[in-house]
């Protein structure tokens with residue numbers, strides 16, 4: 001399928017039904033294109049201006065006061081007294097294994113194997129290219145030397161995120177890996193995170209979360225080693241802090257903030273599955289965003305009823321309901337129109353719950369990760385299918401990819417030119433350098449050619 005150049009109608013018969021518990025999502029009927037921009041806005045909380053200000057204060061404080069600031073923020077935000085130490089001790093690490101049920105250990109090991117397999121296949125080939133006779137160019141992939149992995153733990157201990165970051169870091173061969181994750185109120189780190197760290201042979205583990213963890217990784221403190229690149233998702237404080245870190249010469253993977261999913265559902269979709277997929281992202285946090293697009297009002301209404309039904313028994317219903325407040329179900333006219341809307345919105349996850357998902361998938365130009373068909377829930381990619389779940393949010397899928405093996409590698413280019421090669425390429429460089437008015441460049445060639453001529 002060609003990338004659609006669809007133009008939506010500019011006239012509207014858009015209606016908004018007010019949400020209530022029975023109708024947890026707002027439903028919009030055939031919005032006109034001028035109305036789309038408002039429907040494509042992310043949750044208001046994500047744009048809150050005070051977040052950047054607060055994060056800048058925390059950042060400056062940690063960079064100035066180091067560990068002392070980290071201890072205070074752990075007390076304030078996580079309710080943890082870490083005066084005994086910010087680092088996880090070898091004894092804490094060792095004790096963790098015994099606290100993880102064996103069925104969970106087996107599941108994590110299988111997920112680890114799948115993620116490893118998918119990421120191993122991403123290893124770039126090293127190919128030497130002779131661009132002209134005697135002019136040899138090649139690229140070598142070198143691991144980023146010091147990497148910081150952020151594993152969220154504010155409302156859920158995302159040990160799956162550690163797999164998503166640790167596996168490619170290890171495959172890339174990064175020599176120094178530092179893990180930061182928020183402590184629990186008793187000052188410990190969730191044992192499943194520690195078990196997963198052991199599986200990945202990660203031993204530098206810092207009990208720090210939020211913007212303060214990112215600030216510490218960006219410049220180092222007494223207990224936290226500084227790193228070259230910071231990876232990992234997080235809430236809006238973590239995401240804003242990562243963006244701030246780039247001002248201090250530290251690279252980041254991408255802005256990977258509050259989770260999002262957009263589902264395109266046609267009349268073949270199962271509303272029970274669609275509702276479950278929408279709720280699986282809504283339960284991440286109050287500022288998560290879920291969007292349903294359908295060309296079938298019946299599917300939208302049945303999904304709406306299903307969301308309400310499933311919400312009633314969801315342990316994190318309070319969180320999910322807040323996310324649903326800013327979520328939308330939108331009735332559009334055709335598959336092309338839905339795809340066009342989705343490409344503009346650029347969701348972190350895109351589920352194609354349609355009859356012919358392969359065909360629609362070919363037209364996707366902006367999305368972090370795409371899930372095809374009725375039996376491919378996004379939850380599979382979140383945990384275990386093999387793809388990475390650290391993905392761009394907030395529209396950044398327009399210009400960023402998710403985490404991959406590549407994220408942990410730098411490519412250094414090399415070249416070697418023989419005498420014959422210099423004779424082939426010399427005049428070209430001399431001509432171009434003189435035309436740019438850079439005679440020293442030309443001379444670097446000329447002097448060598450003269451030396452070769454003199455034997």
Ligand SMILES: NC(=O)c1ccc[n+]([C@@H]2O[C@H](COP(=O)([O-])OP(=O)(O)OC[C@H]3O[C@@H](n4cnc5c(N)ncnc54)[C@H](O)[C@@H]3O)[C@@H](O)[C@H]2O)c1
Nearest residue numbers: 077152153154155209210233234235256258259284390391
């Ligand atoms: N995009 C992705 O790839 C992806 C993947 C997994 C998870 N996520 C998202 O990660 C997020 C995890 O969020 P979380 O909150 O559970 O954990 P988190 O670890 O990201 O954040 C917890 C920390 O936030 C800080 N914090 C909380 N309130 C604060 C405040 N008022 N001021 C300053 N700092 C504050 C605290 O330091 C706390 O330790 C969710 O939004 C989830 O959707 C995204």
Ligand SMILES: N[C@H](CO)Cc1c[nH]c[nH+]1
Nearest residue numbers: 158160161259260382389
């Ligand atoms: N859906 C999240 C990415 O937005 C990843 C995740 C971790 N655990 C469960 N889900």
Ligand SMILES: [Zn+2]
Nearest residue numbers: 259280281382
């Ligand atoms: Zn998820």
